[in-house]
Amino acid sequence: MMIIHTISQLKATIHQAKKDGKSIGLVPTMGFLHEGHLALAGKAREENELVVMSIFVNPTQFGPNEDFESYPRDLNRDVQLAESVGVDIIFAPSAEEMYPENGGIMIRAGRQSEILCGASRPGHFDGVLQVVTKLFHITEPTRAYFGQKDAQQVAIIQTLVRDYNFPLEIRSLPIVREADGLAKSSRNVYLSEHEREVAPVIYEAIVIAKEKFLLNGDADEAIKLASHHIKSKSSGKIDYIELLSYPDLKGVTEETDHFLLATAVYIGKTRLIDNIIFSLKGEAAYV
C-alpha cells in the first residue's frame, strides 16, 4: 500500500492508472477508521481495480466552535486497518497541501443544506462540497463511496454529481452499528462510560418512530414518541428529529416513497447523528 501526502504525487499515480484503463474507487474519510469506513473500502475493493482512501480532517467543514482540534486522529492505526481491507493508496494531505491559496470561489450547498445538520452547522455542507469536489478532481474516481450514516451529506453530494455532471458514480452503504444498535462513529470515543451506556437510546428512538409512522402515517406523533423515548431514558439533548422525503429532503407528502427519519442528539457534549431510510413497506432503502 502506498501512502501519499501530496496532490502532485497522487495525480501522477492516478494518471498512470487511467492510462492503464483501471477503474478507481475513492473512499473519502476523516480517518480514525471504524467498521463503517472499512465496509466502504471493502465494497470499493470488490468493485474497482484501484482503491484510494483519503484521510483528511477537513477544516472548512467545521464551525469555529466545533471539534476540529479535538477530532480523533491516528494515521498509523488507520494505515493498518486500510491495508487489512485491501486499500491500494492512502491519500493523507495536510491542510496547506489542500488549501494553499484561496481565490474566493465558494460552492454553496443551498436548499438541501438549510435543514437537519445544516441548520445546526452553518457552512458545514459548503465545506463538504469544497473538499469532495477537490478530491473528485484529484482522484478522478469511477465510483466514490459514502456511508448512509451521513444521509444528508450523501443526498447533497448526489445532487452535486447530478446537477454538475461529475463523471462518476456515488455509492452509499448502510450504517454499521455496534451490537446494542449505536451507529459506529469516530466521535463515539468522546463518550464517557455512562454516556456510552445510554447512547443506544438514539437508535431505539428512531426505530420506535419509524414503526409508529408505518402504523398510522402520523409523522408528528412518531417524532413525539421518539423525542419522549430519548428524554425519558437519558439526559440527551435533542438537536433535531425529522421525517423527510429522501433523497430530495423535502416535507413528506402522499407521493413520498422513500423516507428519511434523521436525528442529532447531544449525549453530554458529544453530538451524535443517526437515521433510518425506509420505504412505505418498511423496508430499508438506500437510494
Place this chain on the structure above:
Amino acid sequence: MMIIHTISQLKATIHQAKKDGKSIGLVPTMGFLHEGHLALAGKAREENELVVMSIFVNPTQFGPNEDFESYPRDLNRDVQLAESVGVDIIFAPSAEEMYPENGGIMIRAGRQSEILCGASRPGHFDGVLQVVTKLFHITEPTRAYFGQKDAQQVAIIQTLVRDYNFPLEIRSLPIVREADGLAKSSRNVYLSEHEREVAPVIYEAIVIAKEKFLLNGDADEAIKLASHHIKSKSSGKIDYIELLSYPDLKGVTEETDHFLLATAVYIGKTRLIDNIIFSLKGEAAYV
C-alpha cells in the same frame, strides 16, 4: 463532423475517446462564431486529437434585463465555420438538456467577480462557472480554450481550475481584432452603421492609456485620458475603465508585473468590452 445535442451521446463519445487514449480540446462558445472563436478552435486542433466545440447560449449567465433573447444565433452558419477549422464534434444542447433539475447548489465566483463586468452584471460569473463546470465534467478535456477578450472570465476560470484541482489545462489566446482595431465580438452585429464607425474609439482609448501609464506609472491619469478619448470622439457611455493586476484582479502595487487595462462601453444600446494585458516592459502578456 458530428453534431451532438444530448449529454448522454457526448459522454458516450468522450468515453470512447478516453479509452483510446486521445487528448481532448474543448472550445466553449455561445455560437455566432467569429475569427476569435475560430482561432481558439484552430489552436485546439493543433494541440489535441479530438476537438469539441460547445455552442450554448447559457441562460444562467444573463441578467433579467440583458440580451439573452436577442443574442445572435445561427447554428447552420456555425457548423460550417467550425468544420472549416477542423472541429470534430459540435455540442449544441438545449437549456432543458443542460438544466433539467436544480437542487440549489450554486458556485459563487466571489472576490474576483465583484469588479469590472461582475459589478455591472451581478450573478454573471456565477452562471459562467456553473456552465463551465458542467462542460468540463461532460467533456473531460485535456485543455480548454478561452479568448483573452473575456479577461476577467479567464482569470476567474483559472482560479476555479487551480482552487478546485480540475484535471485540465486552461489555454487563453489573444484578442482577434477588425482592421480598425475593434475587438471581434458576436455582439458587434447589434451596431448600426454609425455605431460601427465610432466603435474603434474603445480600443484606441485603452492603447492611449496603456502608453501613458508606461511613461509615468500614473494609473489615474491614464484612465482619465482614455475616458476623455471615448467621450470626445463618441457618444459612448463608459461602464468602467480600470487598471488591475492580472490574473489576480487586485489593485496595482509596486510589485505588480502583469497589468490588465479593461473597459466596458455602451455604444448606443450595445455593451462592448475590450482589454489589453501587458507587462511593465509594455509587452503583450497572456497569463
